[in-house]
Amino acid sequence: MRSHDAADCCADAVTGLAEAVLSEIADLLDQFAASGAQSSIDLSGLPMTDADREKLAQRLGRGEVQATLDVAGQTDVWETQYAGVWWVRHFGGNGQVISEEIAITHVPAILLTHREDARAAAERLRKACEVLEATTAADQSSAERDSIHA
Amino acid sequence: MREDKTLAQALESRGVSRRAFLKYASYVATLMALPPSASRVIAEELAKARRQSVIWLSFQECTGCTESITRSMSPTLEDLIFDFISLDYHHTLQAVSGAAAEHARTEAMKANKGKYIVVVDGSVPLKDGGVYSTIAGITNLDMLKETAKDAFAVVSVGTCAAFGGIPHANPNPTGAVAISEIITDKPVVNIPGCPPIPEAMTGTLAYLLSFGKLPELDAKGRPLAFFGETIHDRCYRRPFYERGMFANSFDDEGARKGWCLYKVGCKGPIAYNACATLKWNGGASFPIQSGHGCLGCSEPGFWDKGGFYEPLAAATAKLDIGVGAAAVAGVAAGAAAAELMRRKKSAAVDAANSKKKDG
Amino acid sequence: MDLLDFARGPALQIGLYVFAFGVAFRLASLLLLPRLKDLSAARKGAPGAVVASGREIIRRMWPQSVYAEATRFTTINGYIFHLGLAIIVFLGTPHILFLKGLIGVSWPGLPTNIINGVAVITFLSLIAALVHRLQSPVLKAISTANDYITWLVTMLPVATGLLAISHLGWRYETLLAVHILSIAVFLIWFPFGKLMHAFLIFLSRGTTGAHLAHRGAQL
Numbered sequence: 001m002r003s004h005d006a007a008d009c010c011a012d013a014v015t016g017l018a019e020a021v022l023s024e025i026a027d028l029l030d031q032f033a034a035s036g037a038q039s040s041i042d043l044s045g046l047p048m049t050d051a052d053r054e055k056l057a058q059r060l061g062r063g064e065v066q067a068t069l070d071v072a073g074q075t076d077v078w079e080t081q082y083a084g085v086w087w088v089r090h091f092g093g094n095g096q097v098i099s100e101e102i103a104i105t106h107v108p109a110i111l112l113t114h115r116e117d118a119r120a121a122a123e124r125l126r127k128a129c130e131v132l133e134a135t136t137a138a139d140q141s142s143a144e145r146d147s148i149h150a
Numbered sequence: 151m152r153e154d155k156t157l158a159q160a161l162e163s164r165g166v167s168r169r170a171f172l173k174y175a176s177y178v179a180t181l182m183a184l185p186p187s188a189s190r191v192i193a194e195e196l197a198k199a200r201r202q203s204v205i206w207l208s209f210q211e212c213t214g215c216t217e218s219i220t221r222s223m224s225p226t227l228e229d230l231i232f233d234f235i236s237l238d239y240h241h242t243l244q245a246v247s248g249a250a251a252e253h254a255r256t257e258a259m260k261a262n263k264g265k266y267i268v269v270v271d272g273s274v275p276l277k278d279g280g281v282y283s284t285i286a287g288i289t290n291l292d293m294l295k296e297t298a299k300d301a302f303a304v305v306s307v308g309t310c311a312a313f314g315g316i317p318h319a320n321p322n323p324t325g326a327v328a329i330s331e332i333i334t335d336k337p338v339v340n341i342p343g344c345p346p347i348p349e350a351m352t353g354t355l356a357y358l359l360s361f362g363k364l365p366e367l368d369a370k371g372r373p374l375a376f377f378g379e380t381i382h383d384r385c386y387r388r389p390f391y392e393r394g395m396f397a398n399s400f401d402d403e404g405a406r407k408g409w410c411l412y413k414v415g416c417k418g419p420i421a422y423n424a425c426a427t428l429k430w431n432g433g434a435s436f437p438i439q440s441g442h443g444c445l446g447c448s449e450p451g452f453w454d455k456g457g458f459y460e461p462l463a464a465a466t467a468k469l470d471i472g473v474g475a476a477a478v479a480g481v482a483a484g485a486a487a488a489e490l491m492r493r494k495k496s497a498a499v500d501a502a503n504s505k506k507k508d509g
Numbered sequence: 510m511d512l513l514d515f516a517r518g519p520a521l522q523i524g525l526y527v528f529a530f531g532v533a534f535r536l537a538s539l540l541l542l543p544r545l546k547d548l549s550a551a552r553k554g555a556p557g558a559v560v561a562s563g564r565e566i567i568r569r570m571w572p573q574s575v576y577a578e579a580t581r582f583t584t585i586n587g588y589i590f591h592l593g594l595a596i597i598v599f600l601g602t603p604h605i606l607f608l609k610g611l612i613g614v615s616w617p618g619l620p621t622n623i624i625n626g627v628a629v630i631t632f633l634s635l636i637a638a639l640v641h642r643l644q645s646p647v648l649k650a651i652s653t654a655n656d657y658i659t660w661l662v663t664m665l666p667v668a669t670g671l672l673a674i675s676h677l678g679w680r681y682e683t684l685l686a687v688h689i690l691s692i693a694v695f696l697i698w699f700p701f702g703k704l705m706h707a708f709l710i711f712l713s714r715g716t717t718g719a720h721l722a723h724r725g726a727q728l
Contacts, residue, residue, distance in 0.1 A: 040186040042185070045180060071167065071169045071173050072166070072173060072230060088176075090177065092432070093229070094432035096433045099173075101176065109172055109190065114167070116158060116162075117162075120162045380681060394620035394621060394623075412603075412606075413606060420681060420682040420685070451510065451514060456517065460610070461603075461606040462603075463604065463606040463610075465607060465610055466514070466517045467518055467519070467522035467525060469525065469611050472526055473525050476529040476530040477529040477530065477532075479533075480534035480535075481533045481536075482537075483530075483537070484535065484537025485538070485541050487537075487538040488537065488538050488540075488541035488542050489541075491542055492542075
């Protein structure tokens with residue numbers, strides 16, 4: 001071992017896990033295509049080195065869809081060049097990756113709007129409309145007043 | 151205080167969406183080594199849950215555990231836990247509030263009877279009626295018993311609460327004991343460490359909140375998700391151990407090249423904790439990565455294992471004066487046995503000679 | 510105090526006391542025994558006692574050719590596990606650290622993988638020794654409890670050490686504690702059983718050599 005930094009020596013190593021995960025993804029994608037069964041693989045739980053992860057990312061590539069979410073820190077989601085295979089990468093504070101998964105699905109759940117969020121949003125929008133109406137009404141009445149004074 | 155709003159409703163007004171729950175859930179699932187499919191369940195359960203009343207008791211401790219859990223100043227995903235729990239009483243944070251704080255504690259206990267979680271950092275002294283640590287004139291022992299009586303579960307945070315820790319170290323002048331030695335009729339989760347990894351504390355609380363039950367524990371009451379493997383097993387310096395490449399002192403070639411610290415006292419092989427994987431300060435580093443051996447701070451009695459810089463393989467037994475004395479005693483006993491034989495033999499010779507004479 | 514603390518401390522300490530007392534007792538009681546002086550004159554050309562005992566010790570390192578075939582297995586297998594034990598005990602890094610803690614000096618060790626390999630060979634060799642003892646009618650007939658206990662207390666540290674490094678069965682700290690406890694048992698049994706041969710074998714071979722040479726045996 002020539003490296004002066006032991007951390008580098010191990011982070012650089014390619015263990016072959018990328019290939020193993022790749023064939024697992026292929027199996028899961030077969031199932032999804034055949035029956036619509038959705039699944040996911042927690043990459044953070046696997047003893048992958050940075051080099052392994054890089055290799056897997058290269059093999060999967062980037063497809064048509066990319067999204068950046070601002071949800072309690074950043075989250076990056078992209079579809080790989082294989083349709084139905086999505087990469088979801090969650091960042092925590094300090095820009096550190098806290099969780100990473102491969103989702104085999106139509107679209108990762110985190111991209112979908114939850115009905116409850118929609119309900120709350122509808123409420124807010126309704127309120128915003130009321131406020132808008134009220135201010136418009138107020139503007140009109142003050143304009144009328146101004147015209148009387150003039 | 152108990153709130154009627156669900157967590158999702160409470161956070162909605164602050165613009166926190168269900169996506170945040172989903173993201174937090176996948177974070178917890180990763181932390182607790184649960185299958186990814188569990189994160190959807192966690193997200194649903196968390197959104198439906200009410201804020202969890204938590205009473206935090208601080209006994210014989212140094213506040214390092216509280217420092218650890220509140221370390222981050224910027225609100226991040228990891229800190230969402232503080233929106234999920236209602237910290238109704240925290241002795242150290244509320245120190246200046248006096249009677250009002252104690253009132254908040256009893257109110258929270260009444261309102262959430264059977265549902266609140268008691269978090270304890272610090273050990274409890276038993277000697278001399280427990281006089282060595284009191285709060286508002288109440289001994290730690292009395293306060294713990296009274297507070298834990300109607301709790302759903304007790305979480306012992308830090309090695310002092312979990313195993314007695316530093317107050318318990320030889321000669322333990324205050325008779326300090328672990329929380330689990332006092333609370334025997336309730337589930338007690340131990341999250342040891344000096345201090346514990348913040349994620350181990352928040353992850354366990356989130357699990358309790360989502361599933362309403364304790365995570366899987368080891369024989370020492372620690373969540374297996376964080377304390378299931380030794381530091382040594384997950385250490386990036388492990389290959390050097392296998393190859394026999396060791397630092398022999400803290401400033402030799404081996405130390406500079408980042409070789410294994412086993413010879414300079416690393417307790418990694420017997421220390422169960424997640425430092426090697428989760429690391430500290432937002433994943434910046436952990437002791438071994440910074441060049442110091444593991445102290446084994448998440449293990450009982452870590453203070454009394456024969457010295458932090460003594461290798462694990464070295465015995466705490468010594469070639470002391472007693473061993474020399476045993477050898478001297480052995481020689482004396484051996485000489486006595488030989489002398490006995492000599493006498494027996496000369497007696498036999500004498501008897502034979504006199505027989506010959508008589509004959 | 511957990512099991513590991515007990516093993517590293519009190520158990521080993523008691524083991525060391527018993528070992529020191531026992532070995533000193535056995536050696537003193539033997540060496541201080543009254544011995545008849547050999548009044549006969551040495552044969553002409555007989556070497557001195559020191560040279561003769563040295564020669565005999567070396568000569569007995571390998572069997573005489575007439576016995577070579579009959580004792581081949583015992584000789585080779587015996588060397589394997591004796592050398593194996595020596596390599597493990599004196600060149601395994603944790604063991605060097607253990608000895609350093611006791612006597613204060615240390616030396617370089619071998620990589621863990623090599624020590625593990627040697628330990629596996631030693632383990633198999635010890636098993637073979639027991640099988641041979643049980644299969645040979647003569648050996649079996651002359652074996653006593655002492656032989657089997659001695660085999661067991663030698664085997665236990667090897668077996669528990671192998672379990673500890675491979676994490677089989679219990680958790681590592683428990684396996685390590687059991688491994689150290691097996692050493693304590695080894696130390697306690699040592700002076701009173703056949704393990705004492707470590708101290709006595711060269712003494713007795715040397716004495717025999719000197720005695721025989723004095724009488725004119727051409728060794």
